[in-house]
Amino acid sequence: MGRLLRSLGSPHRYMPPVVHVAGTNGKGSVIAFLRSILEEGGYTVHVYTSPHLVRYNERIRLGGRLIADEELQRFLKTCLRLNRGRPITFFEIITAAAFLAFSQTPADICLIETGLGGRLDATNLIKQPEVSILTPISVDHEFYLGQGIRRIAKEKAGILKRGRPAIVSKQSPEGSRVLEMAARQKGVPLWRYGCEWKVSHRKFGSVFESLSSRRILPLPGLLGLHQRDNAAVAVAALDFLHQFPVSSRAVRRGICRVKWPARLQILGPGSLKNMVGPSTKIWVDGGHNASAGEALAEAIRINLGGEPVVLILGMLQTKSPAEFIAPLLPWVEKVYPITLDAEAGLTEAALATQLREVGAPVLCSGSLEAAVQQAGSEGNKNIVVCGSLYLAGQVLSMNDEYIN
Structure with a gap:
C-alpha cells in the first residue's frame, strides 16, 4: 500500500x-453525525467509509x-496501472483511489474510517490526523485482530x-x-468519555459537557440510545477541530438531519415493503455482533414500544448468532433465519x-421474500431484518432504496 501511494505521488500527504x-x-x-454537523456549518467534507450497501460509490463521498x-473508474484505473500487477487487496486499491480522489478534489476536511483494526489498516498511512476517534471496542473479527x-x-x-x-468513547x-x-x-493527549467529557440523556435530548464546552443536544435523526452516544462522540471531536468552528444551530441541525442507511432504518414504499400491509413496518439494521445486538434490543424496547417483533436474520459464518441474538430474545416473537447471499454466508439450516x-x-421460510x-400475513406490527450489512444492502436494493 505504501509503495502504491508513493507511485501515485503520495496523495495522502496532500489531502x-x-x-x-x-x-x-x-x-x-459517528462519521455521519460529524459530516452532517460540519456540512450544516458550511464546510465541504470528503468521506471514506466501508463497506458499501448497494453500490461501490457509497464508500467515497467527494x-x-x-x-x-x-x-471512480478513472481513479481505480490509475491505481491499477501504477500498481503494475503486484499483489494488493480490494480494500487497499479502493483506499488508494479514495486518497487520490481526495487529493485532487477541493474540500475543507476528510473523515476517514478504518476497515479492520487500525495498526495494519490501509488507511493508517495517514501520519498527522487533525484528531483521531476511537469508538466502542468489543469482540469482533477475532480471526484477523x-x-x-x-x-x-x-x-x-x-x-x-x-x-x-484522540477522542475516546465509552x-x-x-x-x-x-x-x-x-x-x-x-504522547497522545486523550479526550475520554467519563473523564474529559461526558453526556447525560434526557427526554428532550442530551446534555454534553466537556472541560472546554457545554452543549444541549437534540434527539438525533437516527434511532436508538446508542446513536445519542455516537452523536456525543462527534460533538466531542469538535473540541479539537478549532479551525472548523460551528454554531450551536449547526450542531443541532446536523444531529437532527443526519442520514446513515441500514441503522434501524424504516423501509419506504418499494418492492419489499409492498409485500406487507400498510400497518406493518419493516426495519433494517446492519448490526452483527454482541454489542450491536444489545443496542438493537434497547432500540426495540425504547423506540418500537417494547412490543415483540419478528426478526429476519442472516449472518456470516465468522459471526456468532448466539451472542447476537441473546439480548434480543426477550423482545422477539419469531425468528426467520435465511441464507445470506454473500461469501462465507451461513445457510438457513x-x-x-x-x-x-x-x-x-425459529421458523424457516426458504428465502427473504x-x-x-x-x-x-400474520399481522405483525414490526419486522426487523438484521444480522449483516450485506443483508441490509440486499434489502435496500430489493426495495429500490437509492443511497445518495
Missing part, C-alpha cells in the same frame, strides 16, 4: 485535514456527493499518532487500560440450528 476513526461499533454513525461512476478485548484494543490503538489528540475497563497505555507510550441451541423461536410475506 485536506483528516479525522481518522477506528473502533468496533459506531464508526460509520465534497458532499457520492463519487460518480466515471470518476486476535482474541479478546485486550488484543483487539491494541490493534485499534494503532491509529494513535504521536502528539495528535469503553470497557480492559479496553480503556490498553488505550491509555498506548497513548502514554506515544446452519443458522437455524445455532439459534435453536439458545432457545430462539417468503419470510417477509409470511411475517406480514
Whole structure:
C-alpha cells in the first residue's frame, strides 16, 4: 500500500485535514453525525467509509456527493496501472483511489474510517490526523485482530499518532487500560468519555459537557440510545477541530438531519415493503455482533414500544448468532433465519440450528421474500431484518432504496 501511494505521488500527504476513526461499533454513525454537523456549518467534507450497501460509490463521498461512476473508474484505473500487477487487496486499491480522489478534489476536511483494526489498516498511512476517534471496542473479527478485548484494543490503538489528540468513547475497563497505555507510550493527549467529557440523556435530548464546552443536544435523526452516544462522540471531536468552528444551530441541525442507511432504518414504499400491509413496518439494521445486538434490543424496547417483533436474520459464518441474538430474545416473537447471499454466508439450516441451541423461536421460510410475506400475513406490527450489512444492502436494493 505504501509503495502504491508513493507511485501515485503520495496523495495522502496532500489531502485536506483528516479525522481518522477506528473502533468496533459506531464508526460509520459517528462519521455521519460529524459530516452532517460540519456540512450544516458550511464546510465541504470528503468521506471514506466501508463497506458499501448497494453500490461501490457509497464508500467515497467527494465534497458532499457520492463519487460518480466515471470518476471512480478513472481513479481505480490509475491505481491499477501504477500498481503494475503486484499483489494488493480490494480494500487497499479502493483506499488508494479514495486518497487520490481526495487529493485532487477541493474540500475543507476528510473523515476517514478504518476497515479492520487500525495498526495494519490501509488507511493508517495517514501520519498527522487533525484528531483521531476511537469508538466502542468489543469482540469482533477475532480471526484477523486476535482474541479478546485486550488484543483487539491494541490493534485499534494503532491509529494513535504521536502528539495528535484522540477522542475516546465509552469503553470497557480492559479496553480503556490498553488505550491509555498506548497513548502514554506515544504522547497522545486523550479526550475520554467519563473523564474529559461526558453526556447525560434526557427526554428532550442530551446534555454534553466537556472541560472546554457545554452543549444541549437534540434527539438525533437516527434511532436508538446508542446513536445519542455516537452523536456525543462527534460533538466531542469538535473540541479539537478549532479551525472548523460551528454554531450551536449547526450542531443541532446536523444531529437532527443526519442520514446513515441500514441503522434501524424504516423501509419506504418499494418492492419489499409492498409485500406487507400498510400497518406493518419493516426495519433494517446492519448490526452483527454482541454489542450491536444489545443496542438493537434497547432500540426495540425504547423506540418500537417494547412490543415483540419478528426478526429476519442472516449472518456470516465468522459471526456468532448466539451472542447476537441473546439480548434480543426477550423482545422477539419469531425468528426467520435465511441464507445470506454473500461469501462465507451461513445457510438457513446452519443458522437455524445455532439459534435453536439458545432457545430462539425459529421458523424457516426458504428465502427473504417468503419470510417477509409470511411475517406480514400474520399481522405483525414490526419486522426487523438484521444480522449483516450485506443483508441490509440486499434489502435496500430489493426495495429500490437509492443511497445518495
